[in-house]
Amino acid sequence: MKLLKKFYKNKKVLITGATGFKGAWLSLWLKILGAKVYAIGYSPNKNKKLFFSLNLQKKIKIKTLDIRNYKKLKLFIQKIKPELIFHMAAQPLILDGYKKPYFTYEVNTLGTLNILEASRNVRSIKSLICVTSDKCYESNYSTIGFKENDKLGGIDPYSGSKASAEIIINTYFKSYFGKEIKFGIASARAGNVIGGGDQSPNRLIPDLVNSLNKNKKIILRNPDFNRPWQHVLEPLYGYLILGINLYKFPKKFSGPWNFGTEKNTVTSVLKIVKIAIKKWGYGELKIRRNKKIYEQTNLQLNIDKAKKILKWKPKYKIKESVELTIDWYKKVIRKKYTPEQITKKNILEYMNSK
Template sequence: MPDNRIRINADFWKGKNVFVTGHTGFKGTWLSLWLQGMGANVTGYSLQPPTEPSLFELCRMKEMVTSYIADIRDMPSLTEAIIEAAPDIVFHLAAQPLVRASYLNPIETYEINTMGTINLLEAVRQAKKSSVPIQAVIHVSTDKVYSQLDEERGYRETDRLGGGDPYSNSKALTELIVTSYRQIYEKEESEWSEPVALASVRAGNVIGGGDWAEDRLIPDCFKAILQGKPVKLRYPQAVRPWQHVLEPLHGYLLLAQHIYEDKQYAEAWNFGPNEEDTISVEQVVSSLCSKWGDQAAYQIDSDEHPHEAHVLRLDCTKSRTLLGWSPRWNLDMAISKSIEWVKTYDQLGDCRELCNKQIQEYVEGSESHDH
């Protein structure tokens, strides 16, 4: 593959029709905002926002994107929405994304993540046969798809897939489904004027303003701080690859540009932080509390909790060398930007304006970093 280091190119996205599943979620809202800011026509397909408050509502996204509020498990509705939207590029983010929730509702987790992905890929197939010009599908996966060997070295894209808990396991299954559909799409190329390029992206633990998910570390921290309570840490020594939400989204957008031009890039890709930002839960929370100030504090929760991998690290050599992607904001900056967001929210500031400002700062920072 040539190393042509395409940067995010707003001109590429201008006027493109983009279909985003899971657009009412945390990551989906940030992605839709970024796309919309570059002039893309965004259509979203998702359930109602999963949390209250929600980033989607705080950013008044209904004014900005065409929204289908529907279930990824509803195949006819999904197919109809895709045909109607006639996208050039599809980002599939809709999922049940929480490890703890997957222990409580394994069947629903498998249905949404596994059958939801099959439905999406099959809907793309049907839409393509109806002459919808879909060129690329980015399936958003997770670093938790790898067999949990607690390796000190980072996981590479070619490592064995597995996943112990229902969430991780269901996402590993989606990777196998994506591999199979990539072959279906290639075999049917003769029927379609252009094959659909299908890539899978695996990111680490994302943080950033507007994440209110239950039982997720950074949202739990902010909720506790805003209520004047200490944060409870369930797995203080667990080591995770922490990054600002804009980092993997930058990777997804870059990859979509690449595979739109060159189908060879339709593979699996890791997007994780620099080595020094793969640190323990306690280190992250300690840093967050000291940056927040005002009595922010944490304590260790000694109760029993479901198993989670002790160490997760991602090796992103492939994304760095072949896409020219690399992290722009270190963890310090990611925490600062998240705190800036939560304090703005707490003071009833304009969340959409702040998101757009942070996207702009990220893009400008990355441009100056490049040249």
């Protein structure tokens, strides 16, 4: 972690999607590391509550901008001249992807194209990390774990939009690196992320905490789905290490990276909920299966590349990640900590853990 502090101090970093769940955590972490953080967010976003409750509007320079607007995006990037960009802005929900496929493709695919194109001739940039998803792989019902060079695919619009973004990212690197693009370009594929403060509807933890808090039954639509659940700090740590390496060795570290969980640690929705109820202290659940909408039943990422080359590895076991997440909500709801205090505490403890 000393390396993170040394490297990011005073670095100019742009985060797109900073008002989102992962964006808010990354913004605070980068502030703690001493970076100069610039951010792009978009108003209609449920998670911006976390952003404001972390008081990030006072700590970083935020511009409300739609990444679909190429002209405005380009002007902003040219004006601030960032050294590193973490592109996380997206429509990130599978269910919303089914409801609004065109919008999902516009934001996730065209939005990523806009980021790449707007960055193309900007000399200040050294690292560009585009966050896509573990859902970008072609579904094969395998439990072995997708490797970075496995086939891209996607049955639903969200997954397809992220797979399409991956193809665009790869073509920009292959076509322009060493010419108009002197910086490293990587894509980061992480698993199902949990942590305090997520407000997105139809995500397991926010729905679960809402029910627990209101003393309502927890409704599970897919109890047997297995996912690589991970605490939000795990992939963010991966992105931060990748950012440093891309900055120093752009060619070597460009390309796709999986930041998932250790082998054989995918966990069912039901198990996650049981750990959460135990940590909360009480709660009842009801299963109401949802067969109308397709989602992969098993999803596992192979993380050997990041472990071997980046020396990154997950620090928390799944039980710890769920407990840490539930503890965040419990402490905030019961007013033991403010969101800012507990998020900072989680970040500092993560940095000090082995």
